[in-house]
Structure formats: structure tokens, C-alpha cells
Amino acid sequence: MAASDMDALRQIFFQECEEQLSELEAGLLEIEGGSTDMEIVNAVFRAVHSVKGGAGAFALEDLVRFAHVFETVLDEVRKGRLAAAGQVVETLLRAADVLADLVRVARDGGDVDQSRIQAVSDELGSLSGTPAASAADEPEENLDDLGFMPVVVELPIFDEAPAPEEPAVLEYTISFKPHASLYANANEPIVLMRELQRLGEITVACDTQSIPLLGELDPEGAYLAWTINLKTTQSEEDVRGVFEFVDGDCDLTIAVNGEETGGPSDVDIEALLRSVREEAAEQAAQADAPIADAAPEQPDAIAAPSEPPAVAPKAEAAKSEKSGNEKSGGSEAAQPTIRVDLDRVDRLMNLVGELVINQAMLSQRLMEAGLARSTEVLSGLDEFEQLTRDIQEGVMAIRAQPVKSVFQRMPRLVREVAAATGKKVRLVTEGEGTEVDKTVIERLADPLTHMIRNAIDHGLEKPEVRVANGKREEGLVRLSATHRGGRIVIDIADDGAGINRPRVRSIAEEKGLIPTNAQLTDEETDNLIFLPGFSTASTISDISGRGVGMDVVKRSIQALGGRVSISSRPGEGSTFTLSLPLTLAVLYGMVVTVAGQTLVVPLTSIIETLKPKLSDVHAFGGEARVIELRNNFLPLIDVGRELGFRDQGADPGAGVAILVESEGGAQSALLVDGIQGQRQVVIKSLEANYGRVPGIAAATILGDGRVALILDVDAVVAGSRNGSLSAESALALAG
Amino acid sequence: MTELAPILAQKSGPARELIAFAVGKQEFCIDVMAVREIRGWTPATVLPHSQPFVRGVINLRGAVLPIMDLAVRLGFPPAEAMGRHVIIVVQVGSQIVGLLVDAVSDILTVSDTEILSPPDVASDMAKRFVSGLLAMDGRMLSILSVESVLPEREDGDPQ
Numbered sequence: 001m002a003a004s005d006m007d008a009l010r011q012i013f014f015q016e017c018e019e020q021l022s023e024l025e026a027g028l029l030e031i032e033g034g035s036t037d038m039e040i041v042n043a044v045f046r047a048v049h050s051v052k053g054g055a056g057a058f059a060l061e062d063l064v065r066f067a068h069v070f071e072t073v074l075d076e077v078r079k080g081r082l083a084a085a086g087q088v089v090e091t092l093l094r095a096a097d098v099l100a101d102l103v104r105v106a107r108d109g110g111d112v113d114q115s116r117i118q119a120v121s122d123e124l125g126s127l128s129g130t131p132a133a134s135a136a137d138e139p140e141e142n143l144d145d146l147g148f149m150p151v152v153v154e155l156p157i158f159d160e161a162p163a164p165e166e167p168a169v170l171e172y173t174i175s176f177k178p179h180a181s182l183y184a185n186a187n188e189p190i191v192l193m194r195e196l197q198r199l200g201e202i203t204v205a206c207d208t209q210s211i212p213l214l215g216e217l218d219p220e221g222a223y224l225a226w227t228i229n230l231k232t233t234q235s236e237e238d239v240r241g242v243f244e245f246v247d248g249d250c251d252l253t254i255a256v257n258g259e260e261t262g263g264p265s266d267v268d269i270e271a272l273l274r275s276v277r278e279e280a281a282e283q284a285a286q287a288d289a290p291i292a293d294a295a296p297e298q299p300d301a302i303a304a305p306s307e308p309p310a311v312a313p314k315a316e317a318a319k320s321e322k323s324g325n326e327k328s329g330g331s332e333a334a335q336p337t338i339r340v341d342l343d344r345v346d347r348l349m350n351l352v353g354e355l356v357i358n359q360a361m362l363s364q365r366l367m368e369a370g371l372a373r374s375t376e377v378l379s380g381l382d383e384f385e386q387l388t389r390d391i392q393e394g395v396m397a398i399r400a401q402p403v404k405s406v407f408q409r410m411p412r413l414v415r416e417v418a419a420a421t422g423k424k425v426r427l428v429t430e431g432e433g434t435e436v437d438k439t440v441i442e443r444l445a446d447p448l449t450h451m452i453r454n455a456i457d458h459g460l461e462k463p464e465v466r467v468a469n470g471k472r473e474e475g476l477v478r479l480s481a482t483h484r485g486g487r488i489v490i491d492i493a494d495d496g497a498g499i500n501r502p503r504v505r506s507i508a509e510e511k512g513l514i515p516t517n518a519q520l521t522d523e524e525t526d527n528l529i530f531l532p533g534f535s536t537a538s539t540i541s542d543i544s545g546r547g548v549g550m551d552v553v554k555r556s557i558q559a560l561g562g563r564v565s566i567s568s569r570p571g572e573g574s575t576f577t578l579s580l581p582l583t584l585a586v587l588y589g590m591v592v593t594v595a596g597q598t599l600v601v602p603l604t605s606i607i608e609t610l611k612p613k614l615s616d617v618h619a620f621g622g623e624a625r626v627i628e629l630r631n632n633f634l635p636l637i638d639v640g641r642e643l644g645f646r647d648q649g650a651d652p653g654a655g656v657a658i659l660v661e662s663e664g665g666a667q668s669a670l671l672v673d674g675i676q677g678q679r680q681v682v683i684k685s686l687e688a689n690y691g692r693v694p695g696i697a698a699a700t701i702l703g704d705g706r707v708a709l710i711l712d713v714d715a716v717v718a719g720s721r722n723g724s725l726s727a728e729s730a731l732a733l734a735g
Numbered sequence: 736m737t738e739l740a741p742i743l744a745q746k747s748g749p750a751r752e753l754i755a756f757a758v759g760k761q762e763f764c765i766d767v768m769a770v771r772e773i774r775g776w777t778p779a780t781v782l783p784h785s786q787p788f789v790r791g792v793i794n795l796r797g798a799v800l801p802i803m804d805l806a807v808r809l810g811f812p813p814a815e816a817m818g819r820h821v822i823i824v825v826q827v828g829s830q831i832v833g834l835l836v837d838a839v840s841d842i843l844t845v846s847d848t849e850i851l852s853p854p855d856v857a858s859d860m861a862k863r864f865v866s867g868l869l870a871m872d873g874r875m876l877s878i879l880s881v882e883s884v885l886p887e888r889e890d891g892d893p894q
Contacts, residue, residue: 354797643783689831690801693782699799707780707792
């Protein structure tokens with residue numbers, strides 16, 4: 001196989017790993033939530049098994065080893081020998097985290113914490129070892145006597161892992177005659193025999209009688225048959241399981257000729273029923289097994305089949321493809337999907353952006369030419385506009401993804417933070433299917449992580465405090481997403497102590513963030529935590545007190561065109577609400593004129609617009625001006641001057657004031673010359689070809705084909721406060 | 736001019752093509768490989784707090800294209816931008832920038848041996864932007880290095 005093919009396969013493997021891992025975690029969480037559905041257990045097992053299978057094909061030793069130990073425990077659960085509850089599920093979840101780490105390391109390189117892996121695999125090992133110890137007092141040496149699994153001696157845990165429930169040695173005689181269809185379906189007898197070898201000691205005899213003369217030999221025919229003698233402690237069900245995937249493609253008889261030396265019979269009706277039920281699940285799991293076992297190690301005990309070796313790589317490729325198909329189709333009744341390069345979607349998105357601009361330009365030109373008065377042209381234009389909008393929505397829908405991908409990372413985070421803080425936490429997620437643009441999702445992960453950490457670290461009380469306050473010992477963190485008014489709203493709620501307002505206030509005073517005599521409403525006090533440099537934890541924990549605080553969260557949400565708000569009730573908990581645009585590609589803005597230039601002010605930051613009365617505008621200090629509004633003095637910022645478009649302040653009486661809310665919830669009034677209207681604009685990057693421009697967030701192209709700049713309200717307000725806009729640009733000049 | 740090219744190439748190794756243009760009363764040229772297209776002047780949207788030689792940005796088929804006034808960049812008095820001015824769209828790395836010049840004159844094919852090193856004069860322009868000189872029919876053309884003409888990016892790489 002060419003190296004590039006291998007790379008492509010590898011990439012597919014890692015993509016699939018992501019899917020398997022998320023299915024694994026989702027399944028484990030359902031089990032943790034009390035679900036006893038056998039299907040979920042099977043799905044979880046399948047996920048780990050598939051990862052192991054793929055990892056084997058790419059010789060990712062660490063991954064295979066860990067996945068194997070993991071899988072062994074899951075198999076115990078699947079067979080009903082180990083109850084998936086309490087401590088066990090916690091271990092399984094931790095194991096899922098380790099597995100995810102190992103996959104990541106295998107993909108991106110880097111180091112893993114070996115001691116952590118060891119600790120978790122020890123835990124897993126003891127889990128799968130437990131039932132053996134309790135079921136019978138069989139000494140461990142007995143396993144060695146059986147010559148059990150020579151392949152895995154390097155795994156310390158593995159010796160004891162698949163410890164038999166009934167340590168009875170059975171002798172099976174298996175006669176196995178593959179049909180041509182078995183090979184055609186890309187199966188390999190040697191793989192099955194290796195699988196059998198894992199169960200116990202085997203002796204294989206190959207029956208070559210039916211091989212015809214060379215002239216009559218069909219190269220794709222099947223002429224070999226095998227008789228395998230297997231000594232194992234496994235049940236017939238397990239032995240038969242090896243052949244499940246080739247069921248129907250071979251003649252198979254399995255006879256037990258050994259005597260049972262103890263324990264209940266496993267060939268009872270219940271076991272048979274179970275095997276029937278498991279068959280379907282096993283089928284899929286087994287599909288991946290051959291890939292794993294096709295790894296280079298060649299056991300010498302088995303006679304190699306006289307299959308032409310050249311077939312092998314092809315068969316493997318077909319196999320991995322097949323298992324891939326099965327996975328995507330097999331999991332739920334999922335709709336068919338395709339994988340598309342993100343670049344292609346982005347290119348389409350850009351083109352649609354241009355189409356929107358072009359459409360706007362065309363209508364404007366037609367208007368100017370007076371042609372739009374004709375009803376035919378007008379209705380044509382309307383239809384064109386409608387179509388353009390539909391296409392735009394369609395493309396955005398392609399980019400839209402459920403927030404599930406971010407929400408999914410949170411359970412792990414919660415577990416880790418809970419463990420580190422010694423708190424008990426239950427995470428409830430809602431609205432995982434809510435869709436939002438991929439870019440928004442990507443940039444949501446960090447703020448959400450931080451807020452959840454914060455909710456557990458600062459929001460929830462310690463278990464003993466909770467109990468003393470008459471609450472459940474286990475704290476609740478609720479993460480929910482919903483669409484509201486063309487935006488996505490994400491709530492992070494905890495049932496903790498709520499914001500300790502007197503404490504927040506005293507800290508803010510201590511740090512000089514507010515004057516000591518400031519009159520603050522509860523809401524204003526709550527919002528103090530978003531101030532830069534504010535951190536309530538008295539001891540800086542390594543969980544959420546890393547110098548970055550809620551101000552960073554707020555800024556990154558605002559950078560996405562979103563807002564954060566808090567509502568908190570003492571003793572009952574706090575809720576942080578994020579409201580974000582569904583896409584970063586377009587923005588609703590108010591088109592304004594400033595010193596002959598056209599600017600766009602994002603609607604998200606605008607509260608209201610008003611025509612200032614000269615009597616309300618007061619000079620304040622040197623050149624600054626304030627505007628009186630409902631008994632409140634707000635800074636009046638001359639945008640034209642702030643951006644350096646003019647030297648002299650504009651006449652407030654002639655302009656329009658736009659009341660905006662900026663970072664930290666502070667309000668100010670922006671003075672512009674006039675308002676042209678509101679419209680949706682396509683966001684264009686200035687940074688691609690130029691660089692960052694102080695006071696400007698991005699650019700757009702208006703209906704007249706000219707570039708208009710989108711105002712960065714926060715930067716303009718902040719700049720007017722301390723003159724940093726020009727300072728920044730001086731810095732830019734200095735380069 | 737173009738018929739000279741093969742002879743020159745024969746005479747002295749590999750040839751390269753340069754696009755010649757006028758800024759103020761002087762002639763300059765840049766490597767034709769950097770040039771994406773040449774287009775007429777359209778009014779630019781002014782960028783706040785930009786360096787004086789940054790004219791602003793224009794719409795180039797949906798992309799936002801910054802325009803550098805080469806005259807100002809090279810230390811001449813600013814050009815009175817109008818219809819007859821020309822924008823040379825150049826690409827440097829992933830960055831696409833428009834250079835405002837007075838007029839494009841022709842395309843020259845020259846060999847490396849014809850390129851003279853710039854004399855050591857106390858001119859900022861000569862030191863920073865000119866990588867070589869070319870003598871043609873009694874004219875002097877300065878070869879500009881496109882990279883050095885671009886504005887320093889705030890977020891990054893110093894020149």
C-alpha cells in the first residue's frame with residue numbers, strides 16, 4: 001500500500017476514533033445515569049474494540065495494550081459478570097479519558113502520563129480480576145498451567161484479566177471448512193485461528209484432500225478445511241463467537257469432548273438465548289477484530305493457509321473500509337452523511353458572501369438607473385434576493401454543527417475538577433443538538449471550560465457544607481443550549497451558594513476596582529467579577545485561579561459578538577447566560593456616516609439611538625464631553641475624532657448619539673453624523689491582507705461596492721477613556 | 736524593447752521579467768511574478784490611524800485590498816489620486832496588496848548581469864526599498880523589493 005494511502009487511512013482511523021470515543025463517553029454516561037440497556041453496553045464495548053482494532057492495524061502499541069485491558073473489563077460487564085455501577089463506572093470513565101489521551105498522543109505526538117495510565121489500567125485489571133477471585137478459590141498458578149495466552153505476558157494485568165468464571169478445561173473439536181465466499185468477504189482463516197489461540201491451547205490439522213490439480217484449481221476457490229483441537233476454559237458460546245463473523249460462509253461444527261470438572265454448565269438455554277441476543281452486537285464488533293490481529297506478529301503454532309499472500313493487503317483495505325461503513329451506518333439510525341473538507345465549505349461561504357454583495361449592488365444600480373420602477377424588474381429582483389438568502393442560509397446550515405461536540409468535553413472536565421476540588425458534582429446537559437456555526441463552536445470551548453471550572457470551584461460548596469445547609473451532597477451543574485431570537489443562548493447554572501456579594505464588593509474595593517463608597521445594585525455587584533484583575537478565590541487554586549479570570553471569558557465571548565450575563569441568588573446558585581450569534585460570517589449592523597466615511601456599528605452593542613439636545617451635552621474636563629440621559633451622565637464619544645477622521649469635535653446638535661454598552665457593561669454614547677439604516681453585512685477580514693486596525697473590528701462591502709469598516713465598539717470606548725487608540729497606533733507605526 | 740529579450744538572454748544567462756512603472760518623475764520596476772493584476776483607481780475607504788502611505792482599502796472582487804501610495808512610501812509628495820492612476824495588485828506570501836502608481840510603462844526582460852547594485856547614497860528610499868538599478872536607453876530604473884514596500888504588520892513579523 002502506498003504511503004499516502006496509509007496516511008489517508010490513518011487519518012480516517014483518527015476521525016473514526018473521535019466518533020468512537022464520543023460514543024464511548026456518551027454510553028458510559030448513560031450507564032452512569034442508571035441505564036441498564038444492554039445495547040448501550042454493547043455500543044461501549046464496540047467503541048473500545050474498534051479503537052483497538054484500528055490501533056492494531058497502525059501498530060500503535062500503547063493504545064492497543066490499554067484498549068485491550070479496557071475492553072476486557074467491558075466484556076465482563078457485557079457478559080453480566082461485573083455490575084456497571086458506582087466505582088466501576090467511575091473507573092470506566094477515567095479509562096475512557098486515558099484512551100482519549102492515548103489516541104491524541106498517537107495522532108499528534110507528545111507524551112502521556114505513564115503513571116496515570118498504569119494506575120488506571122491497574123484499576124481496570126483489578127476489576128476484571130475481581131469476579132474470578134470471588135467466583136472460585138482457584139489459585140492463580142492454575143492459569144499458568146494452562147499455558148494461557150503466551151502473546152500477552154508483557155501485560156502484567158493481562159495474566160489475570162480474563163480469569164475464567166468456571167475454571168474448567170474443556171476440549172473442543174472444531175471442524176472448519178471455509179467457502180469461497182469467506183475469502184471473498186475478506187476474511188482470513190489464520191485470523192480466526194489466532195483468535196482461537198487466544199482462548200486456549202490449540203492444535204490444528206489442515207485437510208488438503210480436496211485441492212484439485214493445478215489445471216482445475218480456481219484461484220479464488222476454497223479447498224482447505226481444518227480440524228482444530230482447542231483446550232480452553234471458555235464456554236462454547238465464546239468459541240463459537242470467534243466464528244460469528246464468518247457465519248454462513250463456512251461449514252462449522254463445534255463439539256465438546258472434554259468433561260467438565262466443575263462449575264455450572266454453560267451450554268444451558270439461558271446462555272444460548274444470550275448468545276442469540278448478543279449475536280447482532282458481536283457481529284459489528286467482530287468485524288473490526290481481523291484488523292487488529294493482522295498486526296505483524298506471526299504465531300508459529302499455526303500452519304499458514306495456502307492462500308496467495310498477495311491477497312492480504314487488498315483484503316485488509318477492503319476490511320477496514322467495510323468496518324468503516326458498518327460503523328457509520330450501524331450505530332443509530334443515523335442519516336447518511338459525507339465528510340467534506342472545511343476549506344471547500346469556506347470557499348463556498350465566501351462565494352455566497354460575494355453573491356450577497358453583488359445582489360445588493362445590482363439592486364442599488366437598478367434603483368439608481370430608475371429601472372426598478374418596472375414591476376417585472378422589481379419582482380425579478382425580489383426573487384433574486386430571496387434565492388440569495390436561501391442559498392446563504394443553506395451554506396450556513398452546512399457549517400452549522402450541534403454544540404454537542406463542545407458539551408461532550410465537559411463531563412470529563414467536571415470529573416477532573418470535581419476530583420481536584422474534592423466536591424461531588426453532577427453535570428446535566430440539555431439542548432446538545434442546538435446548532436451553531438463551527439467557528440463559534442470552536443471558540444466556545446475555552447470560555448465554557450473556564451465557566452464550568454468556575455461554577456464547580458467557586459460556585460458549588462464543599463459536600464459537608466452542602467449537607468449542613470440541607471442540600472444534596474452532590475452539586476448540580478446544568479449546561480443548556482437553546483435558540484432564541486436568531487441567537488444561541490447557553491446557560492451554565494449551578495445550585496451552589498450563589499455570588500457572595502459582600503465579599504465580591506470588598507475584594508473589588510480592596511483591589512481598587514471600585515471606589516469604597518460606590519452605590520451598586522446587586523446586578524452591578526455581580527458584574528464586578530468580570531472586571532480585569534478580579535479573582536475571588538482567596539487561595540489561588542490551579543483550577544480556575546490562573547491569573548485569567550472571568551474578564552477573559554467575557555472578552556472572548558464579546559469577541560464572538562456575544563454577551564454574558566449573570567443571575568445569582570444567595571444560597572440557591574448562579575446562572576451565567578451566554579448569548580451568541582449563530583454565525584461569524586454575517587452581522588447585523590447599523591450603517592452610519594462619520595466624517596464622510598461609512599461605518600457599521602454592530603447591533604449587538606447598541607441599546608438605543610437618540611438625537612442629543614445641546615442642553616444635555618456638557619463639557620467635562622479638557623476636551624471630553626458627557627451627555628445627560630435620564631439623570632445619568634454618560635461619556636459622549638466623537639467617533640470621527642476618535643478614529644482620526646477629523647481634528648475638531650463634531651457639533652453634537654447636528655449628529656446622532658448611539659447609546660452602546662461595552663465591556664464591563666458600561667454605557668457610553670457614540671456621536672456620529674447620521675444613520676443610513678440597518679442591514680445584514682458579510683464580515684470581511686482586514687487582517688488577511690493588512691493587519692489589525694485600532695478601533696475597527698473588520699470590514700464589509702456595501703451595496704455600492706465600497707468597503708465599509710465595522711466599528712469595534714469596545715476598543716473605541718476604551719480608547720476614548722485613556723487615549724490608547726492613538727497610543728496603539730503609534731505602537732503600530734513604530735512597528 | 737521586447738525583441739531585445741532573446742538576445743540578452745542568450746548573452747548572459749537566465750532572464751527575468753520586470754514590470755516598469757512611473758512614480759512621480761522616477762521610474763521603477765518590480766518582478767512580474769509578484770504581480771497579480773493591474774487595475775484602475777477606485778476611491779479607497781480610509782483606515783483610521785493608518786500610516787500616511789496607506790491610502791485605505793478597496794473591494795477587489797469581494798476581498799478587502801489595502802492600497803499603498805508608493806509616492807508617499809518612497810518619500811515623494813503624495814499623488815493626487817485620480818482616474819489616470821493605476822493600482823498594481825501584488826502578492827507577497829499570502830498577503831495581497833495594491834500599489835498606487837502614476838502609470839505602468841512596459842515589461843522588461845533582463846538578465847541578472849545587467850542589474851547594478853544601488854550606489855551608496857544617503858537616501859532612505861534607496862537603502863530601504865531599492866534592491867538594484869537598471870540602465871535602459873539612457874533611463875534609470877530602480878528595482879523595488881516588494882516585501883519592503885509593504886507596511887509592517889502590527890501583529891507580527893518585523894521587516
